[in-house]
Amino acid sequence: MRILATGGAGFIGSHYVRAMLNGAYPGYEDAEVTVLDLLTYAGNRANLPAHHPRLSFVRGDVCDAATLLELLPGHDAVVHFAAESHVDRSLKAPAEFVRTNVGGTQTLLEACLRTGVPRVLHVSTDEVYGSIDEGSWTEQWPLVPSSPYAATKAGSDLIAGSYWHTHGLDVSVTRCSNNYGPYQHVEKLIPLFTTRLLKGDPVPLYGTGSNVREWIHVDDHCRALQLVLTKGRAGEVYNIGGGTPMTNRRIADTLVSLCGASADRVRLTADRKGHDRRYSLDGTKLREELGYEPAVPFEQGLADTVAWYRDNPDWWAAHGPAPVNPPEQYGR
Structure with a gap:
């Protein structure tokens, strides 16, 4: 069995790769x-085991058709993580997001079709749905993305669906809630706040901190991805809900406590443009069809994540320091 992971040196992709190489997924131990x-700022070669005998690393661009056509033959499946994913960056440089998220996905799917790759999993986000005041999104919910990032992910989802409907490519799409865990780039909320609090710096909280997100540990997300890869139906979308809704204010207060910091370290700042108020995914389909349930309790997972950043200052210092005055803010 040969698996290609695009963007496999990033946060979620590298966790999936490490778990597979460690034998975490039955039937895929070998x-x-x-x-x-491409190893942009968000990709880190140090996230992967450098000399593992079952790992091959290729530095390359998912938008490069020639590279894909040379690399793909012989692979049994592709798990497509590669994407620009930081909302605030998409507000300033949307063309990069269109190129990678939309163009890169189309280039990859076309190359998979031409080289006969039998299975593709496209990893997406709950942000494609926009914002929901109450209730939860099912997979049939209309796509109403708010940011350029979310719009390009919605576009990539639709392109994936078109390759199933038009060409019969065996591709499924997953949409997940906010991830957290070790090795996450410090531009995102939890690692940004954690690393700044550990250093004694203030942390920036958008608006009043009342925006609500669901949180899922990266290990639970990757287990769900493997379930969809191996048992999911072609042409289908699967929501991966975390089941733990939290306001950003509560996240900030919890991190203050876990880091042993002072509550006055949290500083309110101007809200993000078009900031979605609430996300909530209905995970019934994944639970009933594939038997999925998250396994990592949020409180324990968050405490373990803070402990990892506390124990690995060299990693996050090398991977990119948390931004300083004025803060560049955080994704999701």
Whole structure:
């Protein structure tokens, strides 16, 4: 079994790759993994085991058709993580997001079709749905993205669906809630707040901090991805809900406590443009069809994540320091 993971040196992709190489997924204990990653600021070669005998690493661009056509033959499946994913960056440089998220996905799917790759999993986000005041999104909910990032992910989802409907490519799409865990880039909320609090710096909280997100540990997300890869139906979308809704204010207060910091470290700042108020995914389909349930309790997972950042200052210092005055804010 040979698996290609695009963007496999990033946060979620590298966790999936490490878990597979560690034998976490039944039936894939001997799988060979190829990682294709451009190693932009968000990709880190140190996230992967450098000399693992079943790992091959290729530095390359998912938008490069020639590279894909050379690399893909012989692979049994592709898990497509590669994407620009930081909302605030998309407000300033949307063209990069269109190129990678929309163009890169189309280039990849076309290359998979031409080289006969039998299975593709496209990893997306709950942000494609926009914002929901009450209740939860099912997979049939209209896509009403608010940011350029979310719009490009929605576009990539639709392109994936078109390759199933038009060409019969065996591709499924997953949409997940906010992830957290070790190795996450410090531009995102939990690692940004954690690393700044550990250093004694203030942390920036958008608006009043009342925006609500669901949180899922990266390990639970990757287990769900493997379920969809192996048992999901072609042409289908699967929501991966975390089931733990939290306001950003509560996240900030919890991190203050876990880091042993002072509550006055949290500083309110001007709200983000078009900031979605609330996200909530209905995970019934994934639970009933594939038997999925999250396994990592949020409180324990968050405490373990803070402990990892506390124990690995060299990693996050090398991976990119948390931004300083004025804060560049955080994704999701």
